[in-house]
Amino acid sequence: MRILITGGAGFIGSHLCDRFLSEGHSVTAIDNLITGSTRNIQHLAGRDDFTFIKHNVSEYIFVEGNVDAVLHFASPASPSQTAPTGYLQLPIQTLKVGALGTLNALGVAKAKNAKFILASTSEVYGDPLEHPQKESYWGHVDPIGPRSVYDEAKRFAEALTMAYHRTHNVNTRIVRIFNTYGPRMQLDDGRVVPNFVGQALRHEPLTVYGDGSQTRSFCFVTDLVDGIARLLNSDEHDPTNIGNPNEISILEFAKAINLITDNPAGIKIVASGRTQGDPQQRKPDISKAKRVLNWEPKVKLDDGLQKTIEYFAKMV
Ligand code: UDP
Helix, strand or coil: CEEEEECCCCHHHHHHHHHHHHCCCEEEEEECCCCCCHHHCHHHCCCCCEEEEECCCCCCCCCCCCCCEEEECCCCCCCCCCCCCCCCCCHHHHHHHHHHHHHHHHHHHHHHCCEEEEEEEHHHHECCCCCCECCCCCCECCCCCCCHHHHHHHHHHHHHHHHHHHHHCCCEEEEEECCEECCCCCCCCCCHHHHHHHHHHCCCCEEEECCCCCEEECEEHHHHHHHHHHHHHCCCCCCEEECCCCEEEHHHHHHHHHHHHCCCCCEEEECCCCCCCCCCCCCECCHHHHHHHCCCCCCCHHHHHHHHHHHHHHHC
16 A cells, blocks of 8 residues: 555654554655654655655645555644643644645545545543543533644544545544654653653653643553554544553652652642643543454553653653
């Protein structure tokens, strides 16, 4: 297959490039590099089966030749209040890539008669009132809050994807991605994993926002990529959660990272650190992925963190 990956120089996108190349497919990555980096794909330079196009997919996408699958992964994704690559600093770009970028990517899939996967997010559930979150839950999202630029863009992207499926019969899939971590996250993107690991490696206290009682469930990137590859091979058109259901409070998570890294500096509570709408709890219900894709995550948190720490140790 020839696979087109928008956001192909990003954290998840670049791992998808590796995965599909390793299966013998050819890959074209498109990225405007506002949050992605050529560092993530430099090891692929010069390969005959890999092409990189620097382009903003919110503008018309022109690709020559056949395309068998379009994976739409371009978007800022960090909710950090301060990081320049977070969606709060890129609100219009985030809305545009969710809306216009998805429209253009679906247009390519329709024109080329290709399969399509939308990278959606657990953020479509907002600050959830149902726990854990099943695909059938409609969510609890503030349509005008600061996080809405991401949440509503992805909700619109899901609606558009289903409309192309129902109206134009495009062979679409939607993956709702929960917190994912691993090598190639940006050290300064402000999310909890790079922040904590960077701080621990510099022997600084870990900045726990609020009281740290909020929970997340962290999935190692290779597990996520495996779920996405299975989804591409399935016939499932409705949204599918992919994530690790192993839930942990942010305070416990900080303690775990300090333990693994032998960080003597401890924890610093930053009471005002949480963004408005920061979900209090998040954990995927993955019974559908188990049933339909025969998928579940395999990498244990300690092992995934070890690999992530090794990567960041080279960057700090
Ligand atoms: N967080 C934290 N310290 C940090 C960065 C994040 O306590 O230095 C918290 C943040 O408030 C949130 C959780 O960690 O409750 C996960 O945040 P992240 O930015 O990784 O993404 P989210 O899961 O909110 O999309």
